[in-house]
Amino acid sequence: MPRHLCTTARSAAYTALLLALTVLLSLLAPMGTAQANPPAPPAATEDCPAFPLSAFGEAAPEGNTLTLPAEGTACYTFTVEKPGLHRLVKSGGNEVTITVHDGEEQVDCYDTDWGAGWCRLERTGAFTLRLTNSWDPSTVTFALTPLATDEGCTAQVPTDGNSAPFVARATAPTAVQCARLDAKPGERLTNTVTTTGYGQSTSWITDGTGARICPSRREDDNDGCVLPGNGPYRVLTQVTYAESGFPAEYTLKVRRISDPVGCTHVPLNTYNSAPTKVTPASGCKTFTAPRAGAYEVYGVDSSRTKLKVYDRAGKTVCSPWNGCELPAAGDYTVHTDDATLILDRASAAGCESAELGLYRSTFASAGEIDCVLLPLPAGARLAALAPLSGPAPRPDLTLFDARGAYVCGSDGLSDGTCALTGTAPFRLQASTDSADPATGPYPSRCTAPTPRAAARCSRPVTSPRRAHRPG
Incomplete structure (x- = not known):
């Protein structure tokens, strides 16, 4: 009995000791954990040097050129004094991305029509610019220019x-x-x-x-x-x-191009004449169309180039890739530093009459367009041949009716399939885009109702016209 009581007492003492140790450990555990994992110190402030904004006409500041290592980054700060649109430009560093930040928020510098680099900075104060390189080491130069000012214009x-x-x-x-x-x-x-x-x-x-x-x-x-x-x-x-x-x-x-001022008025040209040069030189020229209809409008240097034509309101009425149909009589404008060649296709002014047969002539001026009136009625068929080889210039042939409507080109004329539709008299135009040489006698061309007859043409019909007047 006494032994049993002693054993019970020792068990109670052990239990009390275990409870005390448990409580003590529970109190010590948080302190131990804190000692093993101390809180991280606050992150060090980024070292972002300041850079000045560029005025109009200024290159990027010297300090705005840097070399970033692979996957490297850098940051800068700048101050906006006048809110508004700023142009962010970089040179080099194709793999370098530049972003602008207002505090923690990235500024949208992308324009859906014009691309990257258009930053609307809507307040005064400090901003951050960050550079990130996504590839090999790269050197980049950057500048930020305020646009909502006229200082420096x-x-x-x-x-x-x-x-x-x-x-x-x-x-x-x-x-x-x-x-x-x-x-x-x-x-x-x-x-x-x-x-x-x-x-x-x-x-x-x-x-x-x-x-x-x-x-x-x-x-x-x-x-x-x-x-x-x-x-x-x-x-x-x-x-x-x-x-x-x-x-x-x-x-x-x-x-x-609307209501143009200071342009030089030039006349319409005639066929078989030189393009019009003006003195003093002018890059803007106006001409007067006597009627609505088809015109040929060229700038001429060593060869011809089709020009855009504008009306008084500045609207485009003729484009180089289309034929030129002027909608009404009146004044029109072209912009070119070259001489002009402007022809009214409804006019036969300057054309020469010729019989069927061998015909010889000369391009006396670069860019001129020669014209021959043919003695053939509507409904006839025509072949017009020109050598494909030999000395330049070699003429390109095109047939129009009396109203200036297109009838046939070189293909139809050379194979004899050109049927004369429209209004007589018909006009055969000869021109060349050759610039070397742009002038000189061109190979004879022959006109006849059939290719076989054209090939037999032998009687020369030489142009009586040799004197050229300025257009």
């Missing part, structure tokens, strides 16, 4: 037809150039930029915002941009590549 660029083009130099591929425009709301303007040497460039018409205010896609076949809003207007330009390096010269030409 050059004097006004004229838009008159006879004004000299604006010539300037771009300092770097990251620079944005600015020029003010002498333009008013509602005017229709064209805008072209070319580098003096081989290169790549872009320009856009804008207002006070710096945004592209002209549509990216034309909804009709008309050239140019009808200026929206109230102005004032500017044109911004980038030369993104120059084979000869920077600074790179470029030429900017902005022309008002």
Whole structure:
């Protein structure tokens, strides 16, 4: 009995000791865990150096060129003083992505029409710019230019037809150039930029915002941009590549094609005559069409090039890839630095009459179009042959009726399948696109009712016309 009581007492003591140890361990456990896994210290602040924004015409700051290792990153900060559109431009670093952040939020710098690099920064203050390289080590230069300002813009660029083009130099591929425009709301303007040497460039018409205010896609076949809003207007330009390096010269030409001013009036030409040259030289020319109908409108240097034709409102009425049908009598405009050759296809002025047989003539001026009146009635069939080899220039032959309607080309004329439909007298036109040489006697051509008769032609019929008057 005493032994049993002693055993019971010892068991109770052990139980009490175990309970005490359990409570003690439960109190010590959190402290032990905290000692084994101490809280991480706050992340160190990123070292993002500040960079200045670029003004119009300025290259990227010196510190904005860096080499990123493979999968490397970098960050910078900048300060916006005037909210609005900013142009983010980079040079090199094809695998480098650049993003702009307002605090933790990434700024949308993508325009659905014009692509990346158009950042709307709508408040003043500090922003962060981050660069991420996704490939091999890469060197990149970047710049950020505020567009909603006219500080740094050059004097006004004229838009008159006879004004000299604006010539300037771009300092770097990251620079944005600015020029003010002498333009008013509602005017229709064209805008072209070319580098003096081989290169790549872009320009856009804008207002006070710096945004592209002209549509990216034309909804009709008309050239140019009808200026929206109230102005004032500017044109911004980038030369993104120059084979000869920077600074790179470029030429900017902005022309008002509605109600043009300063253009030189040129006459219509006649067949068998030289193209019209003007003095002093002018890149804008107007002509008067006596009637609606088919016309041929060319610029001529060493050979002919079809021109676009605009009406007084600046709308495109003729394009180079189509025939030119003017909708009404009146004044029209072309833009070219070259001589002009403008023919009314309903007129036979300058054409020479000839009998069937061998015919010889000469292109006395580059680009001229010769014309022969044929003594054949409507309903006849015609073959007109010209050698396919021999010395240049070699003429291309086309047949029109008295109203200027197309009848046959070289294929139908050479195989004798050309049926004379339309109104007599019919006109055979001879021309050449050859530029070497562009002038000189061309091989004889023969006209006859059938190919066999044409092949037997031997009686020469030489053109009496040799003197050329300016068109």
